[in-house]
Amino acid sequence: MTTFDLAETDRLLTTTRAVRKRLDLEREVPRGIIRECLEISQQAPTGSNRQGWRWMVVTDTAKRAALADLYRRGAGNYLSDGEKQSAAAGKSQDARVFGSAQYLAERLQDVPVHVIPCIRIDHLPENPPPRAWAGLMGSIWPAVWSLQLALRARGLGSALTTLHLAHEKEAAELLGIPETVMQVGLLPVAYTIGTDFQPAKRPPLDTILHWDDWDAAKDG
Ligand SMILES: Cc1cc2nc3c(=O)[nH]c(=O)nc-3n(C[C@H](O)[C@H](O)[C@H](O)COP(=O)(O)O)c2cc1C
Numbered sequence: 001m002t003t004f005d006l007a008e009t010d011r012l013l014t015t016t017r018a019v020r021k022r023l024d025l026e027r028e029v030p031r032g033i034i035r036e037c038l039e040i041s042q043q044a045p046t047g048s049n050r051q052g053w054r055w056m057v058v059t060d061t062a063k064r065a066a067l068a069d070l071y072r073r074g075a076g077n078y079l080s081d082g083e084k085q086s087a088a089a090g091k092s093q094d095a096r097v098f099g100s101a102q103y104l105a106e107r108l109q110d111v112p113v114h115v116i117p118c119i120r121i122d123h124l125p126e127n128p129p130p131r132a133w134a135g136l137m138g139s140i141w142p143a144v145w146s147l148q149l150a151l152r153a154r155g156l157g158s159a160l161t162t163l164h165l166a167h168e169k170e171a172a173e174l175l176g177i178p179e180t181v182m183q184v185g186l187l188p189v190a191y192t193i194g195t196d197f198q199p200a201k202r203p204p205l206d207t208i209l210h211w212d213d214w215d216a217a218k219d220g
Contacts, residue, residue, distance in 0.1 A: 015197040016149055018097075019157030020104035023190040029112050029156065034189070037150035044143035047135035052120035053143050054181050059113055066174050067164060067186065068109035074166035075105050093201060104159065104188065111188035115158070116171070117144045122180040140184050148187070157192035160185055 038055055046052065058064055083098035108114075119140040124132055148158050162185045164171055171183060207218060 012149055012153055014199040016152040017157075017197050017200065018100075018159035019192055019197075020100045020159050020188075022193045023104075023111055023157055023188060024193050025107065025110045025112070025190060027112070027191045029190060033151075033154055033156065034113060034115070037147050037154070037156075040150040041143040041147040044146045046139035046143075050120075050123070050139060052123075053140055054118040054120060056116040056118060056175055056177060056183075057113060058116065058175065061109075063174060064111070064114055065109040067114055067171060068105075070167040070171055070174075071108050071161070071164040071186065072105050074163035075101075078163075079105055101161075104161070105163070108188060111190050113189040115147070115187040115189055116175070116177075116183050117147075117185055117187070118177065118181045118183050120180060121182045136182075137184070144185065144187070151189060152197075155191055155195055156189055158187040158189045160187060162186075 034057055038057075042051075042053070044053075058067060079098050079102040083095055083102060086092075086094035086098055104111075117140055119136060121136065124136065128136070144160065148160070151158050164186050165183060168183050171177070172179075172181075177183065210218070
């Protein structure tokens with residue numbers, strides 16, 4: 001006997017997409033829903049049980065506009081070039097992703113809620129070794145994904161983005177984020193237009209799975 005309804009659980013896990021074009025820019029998002037989903041995310045694991053997650057939620061209109069500007073500056077031509085190059089190479093999934101990302105970049109200021117996941121870095125040694133970075137990132141991304149899943153279960157969509165981080169310092173100044181805290185991304189959050197999201201096409205599992213021995217015939 002299983003504890004969960006597997007069909008529903010798997011549907012949540014396989015259909016939580018990066019939502020951009022289907023974010024409802026008109027519908028207000030109650031504060032309570034964001035708080036509820038963030039509370040759920042606090043059950044995520046952290047290295048040494050440090051629980052260094054910090055969340056910056058931005059709904060202020062002027063601050064969202066300023067973040068959107070930083071985001072677009074961070075993107076430069078990356079998204080529009082990516083769309084053209086992927087289309088020219090016949091990579092239709094990539095072209096769609098870049099096109100959708102470009103759409104978001106143009107409208108980010110209109111997305112009702114920006115959530116910036118952050119993590120405390122005051123315990124990091126100078127020149128942190130890879131293990132320290134792995135531990136740090138591994139202590140925030142699980143919570144971010146839990147947040148995205150909890151939002152999706154309630155009819156809201158999000159997309160993990162990182163482009164504004166090119167101007168992280170300016171964002172920190174705008175929002176008063178101290179130097180002991182690192183931003184790791186920005187999630188636009190809104191209700192979704194419709195809820196019928198589908199699993200994305202991914203490579204067959206056997207092309208990425210190694211069992212007991214690394215199979216060099218598979219690409220590294
Ligand atoms: C580390 C990371 C950084 C990302 N940065 C951005 C970004 O800056 N802008 C954006 O629109 N999407 C960004 N994405 C979202 C990816 O494009 C998206 O997860 C991927 O295309 C898969 O989309 P899907 O889940 O809808 O299939 C990022 C995703 C990850 C994991």
